[in-house]
Amino acid sequence: MKVLIPTPLRQYTGKQASVEVAARTVGEMLGKLTTQYPDLRKHLFGDDGKLRRFVNVYVNDEDIRYLENGNTPLRENDTVSIVPSVAGGRQWLVASWATFYPLTLFTIH
Amino acid sequence: MVVHHSPPATTLTNDEVLRYSRHLIMPEVGMVGQQKLKAARVLCIGAGGLGSPLALYLAAAGVGTLGLVDFDVVDLTNLQRQIIHSVNDIGRPKLDSAAERLGAINPFVNVRKFETRLSSANALEIFREFDIIADGTDNFPTRYLVNDACVLSGKPNVYASIFRFEGQASVFATAQGPCYRCLYPEPPPPGLVPSCAEGGVLGILPGLLGVIQATEVIKLILGSGEPLIGRLLLVDALGMRFRELRLRKNEDCPACGANPTIHQLIDYNQFCGIRGEEAPVTANVPEIQPAELKARLDHGDDVFILDVREPHEYQICNLGGHLIPLGDLPARMNELDSSHEIVAHCRSGVRSAKAVTLLRQAGFAKVKNLAGGILAWSDKVDPSLPKY
Numbered sequence: 001m002k003v004l005i006p007t008p009l010r011q012y013t014g015k016q017a018s019v020e021v022a023a024r025t026v027g028e029m030l031g032k033l034t035t036q037y038p039d040l041r042k043h044l045f046g047d048d049g050k051l052r053r054f055v056n057v058y059v060n061d062e063d064i065r066y067l068e069n070g071n072t073p074l075r076e077n078d079t080v081s082i083v084p085s086v087a088g089g090r091q092w093l094v095a096s097w098a099t100f101y102p103l104t105l106f107t108i109h
Numbered sequence: 110m111v112v113h114h115s116p117p118a119t120t121l122t123n124d125e126v127l128r129y130s131r132h133l134i135m136p137e138v139g140m141v142g143q144q145k146l147k148a149a150r151v152l153c154i155g156a157g158g159l160g161s162p163l164a165l166y167l168a169a170a171g172v173g174t175l176g177l178v179d180f181d182v183v184d185l186t187n188l189q190r191q192i193i194h195s196v197n198d199i200g201r202p203k204l205d206s207a208a209e210r211l212g213a214i215n216p217f218v219n220v221r222k223f224e225t226r227l228s229s230a231n232a233l234e235i236f237r238e239f240d241i242i243a244d245g246t247d248n249f250p251t252r253y254l255v256n257d258a259c260v261l262s263g264k265p266n267v268y269a270s271i272f273r274f275e276g277q278a279s280v281f282a283t284a285q286g287p288c289y290r291c292l293y294p295e296p297p298p299p300g301l302v303p304s305c306a307e308g309g310v311l312g313i314l315p316g317l318l319g320v321i322q323a324t325e326v327i328k329l330i331l332g333s334g335e336p337l338i339g340r341l342l343l344v345d346a347l348g349m350r351f352r353e354l355r356l357r358k359n360e361d362c363p364a365c366g367a368n369p370t371i372h373q374l375i376d377y378n379q380f381c382g383i384r385g386e387e388a389p390v391t392a393n394v395p396e397i398q399p400a401e402l403k404a405r406l407d408h409g410d411d412v413f414i415l416d417v418r419e420p421h422e423y424q425i426c427n428l429g430g431h432l433i434p435l436g437d438l439p440a441r442m443n444e445l446d447s448s449h450e451i452v453a454h455c456r457s458g459v460r461s462a463k464a465v466t467l468l469r470q471a472g473f474a475k476v477k478n479l480a481g482g483i484l485a486w487s488d489k490v491d492p493s494l495p496k497y
Contacts, residue, residue: 007275011436017348053295061355083343083354085293086272087249 001078003033008084012039026057027070029080044082054085119144119173125217129171142331143171147217149330150174152239154227154255156207157181158315159245159269159322161193166323168211168218172330175211176221176239179203190312227251229374232258241329243267243322245315249296250377256281256289257371260364267325269318274311276318276344279337279356280325282365286338291359291366296381314346391462396480397452399489415445415453415476417464418483422456426483426494435460438467447473454479454486456497 003019013019019036023029030051034041046052057064058081064072074080121129121143132138138146151172153160156179167175183191183198183206191203198206204222211220223235227246236242236258244255244266252270259266259282266281268289282288321342328334341354363370397405405412414430416423423432433441435455445451451473453461458481465478479486487494 007273052297054293054297056292058354061353063355063357066357081343081352081354083277083341085249085296086270086275086277087247087252087296 001029001074001076001080003029003080004082006082006084008086009040009043009082012043013037023074025070025074026059026064026067026072026080029074030057030070043084056083057081058083119147121147125171128215128217132171137333138331142333145330145332146171146327147173149241150176150239151241151243151326151330152176152178152236153243153245154178154251155245155247156191156193156203157187157245157247158190158271158310159319160207160243161191162316162319163243163245163323163326164207164211165193165214166320167326168215168220170323170327171215172218172326174219174221174239176223176235177204177207178223178225178227178235179207180224180226190310190315192316227254229254229377232374233262236262236264239264241265241267241326243326245269245319245322249381250383252289253296253380254374254377257364257374260288260369260371261374265329267322267329269322271310271314271318273309274314274346276314276321276346278318278321278325278342278344279340280329283336283338285358287356287358288362288365290364291362292341292356294359294363298382311346314344317344317346391458391478391480394462394465395477397477398480399486402452402479403490411450413446413449413451415451415461415464416455417453417461418455422497425497426487428454428483428486430454435464438464442468442471442473445473447471447475449475451476452479453477454482456482457484458482 001021001023003021005013005017005019010017019033021029021032023032030044034044044052044055051057059067059072059074059078064070121140126133129143132143133140149172151167151174153164153176156164156177160177160179164175164177181203183194183201183203185199187194188196193210194203194206202224204224208220208222211218225231227235232254242255242259242264244252246252246255256266263284265283266289268281269276269278279292280286325337328336339356341356343352343354358365360367402412414428416427416430416432417435417438418432419434420432431444433444445468451468453464453468453476455461458478461482462478465476468476481488483494484496487496
């Protein structure tokens with residue numbers, strides 16, 4: 001099935017807007033996706049291994065929280081969307097290298 | 110319907126009848142609808158990218174009372190998308206500029222200016238005088254503040270947000286519908302959101318999304334059509350695709366669920382993990398001032414210039430340095446000679462400060478940060494270099 005990658009996360013998927021992944025459940029799909037693109041993992045999952053609360057995953061138009069979360073079954077023609085929250089306008093910074101370095105917050109005008 | 114009007118004292122003058130004639134002759138608006146618009150009181154949070162088209166269309170449509178909250182002044186970089194402001198307004202408060210423009214479009218609109226930063230201390234008081242809130246802000250603390258204040262005061266939150274060439278829109282905090290916290294219970298930690306290298310926004314995008322917000326506001330006022338309640342509209346301007354996702358009210362939502370735990374506004378900076386005055390990232394990083402670097406280069410000293418910006422920024426202006434974007438630096442340190450004297454720079458000196466820290470940790474002893482980046486170079490050494 002097709003996984004739609006939102007703009008802010010495309011830097012971790014080789015700039016691809018969508019990725020084809022074969023999987024039977026949402027959990028398996030996310031596992032395969034983050035194996036293929038390891039830098040995505042930190043952005044999708046917290047240290048507790050759970051999906052982060054500012055990242056939502058939809059199968060077609062339905063939120064997996066109202067389906068069966070990671071156990072939600074997937075069929076071949078399903079489209080999975082990853083939809084993170086976005087504040088808009090001036091962004092809080094930092095950074096693509098958040099994955100390997102401790103962070104300090106600052107703003108840009 | 111979700112809108113709580115003050116009792117309408119809203120007969121239209123003959124001038125207004127003529128002005129709104131294209132509304133009045135369509136049954137979906139008509140005289141009754143136009144009177145509802147005139148009686149309506151809409152608060153726009155932010156007079157920037159989203160707020161510009163939003164306020165312009167609401168004023169043109171005849172919304173009787175239009176509140177604006179903003180504390181910023183107009184600058185040149187705003188004009189690429191904030192179409193309510195003009196060149197002559199640069200340096201003026203955005204509120205003054207916006208109010209003047211709105212008055213020029215429709216003098217029948219009562220524009221109310223709130224020149225302040227929306228906060229937990231003032232939000233409920235400001236919201237009290239309005240029926241609908243339209244959130245056109247640009248940061249997570251204000252997003253959650255607007256949402257909670259809307260839930261607490263029972264007023265719909267017409268929402269849009271933008272990033273580069275994608276946007277999201279919805280209507281939150283109606284009596285039956287979900288709120289922003291139902292969608293996103295928590296904000297991202299500050300470190301996980303995009304950097305200036307990946308930021309930016311296509312100028313027309315806030316236009317698209319701001320007009321969608323205006324449309325939703327007007328539908329709520331008229332009580333017609335299908336509002337974006339319980340739906341998240343995703344707009345991809347590059348693909349020109351509009352998709353929608355189903356949103357549900359979360360019974361466990363701390364703001365609008367069955368047993369809410371948020372009974373008053375909280376400290377939203379703290380909630381979003383923002384800890385006030387943080388030590389600047391450039392602190393404790395060895396620096397070189399632009400004038401000193403210029404003198405060293407003029408003297409013929411062998412200084413290696415490392416540019417850690419993105420390739421598209423290099424095309425705007427550069428110092429002829431070797432380009433390795435900050436994100437690529439760990440993998441590309443082998444391109445650098447640790448025995449060499451290196452000066453790293455970026456746009457303003459923040460990314461390059463991190464580059465210097467990284468390089469020093471990797472054993473590069475002779476690396477310094479160009480203080481203030483290419484912006485300071487333009488200010489202090491070479492004014493012909495464009496700033497961005």
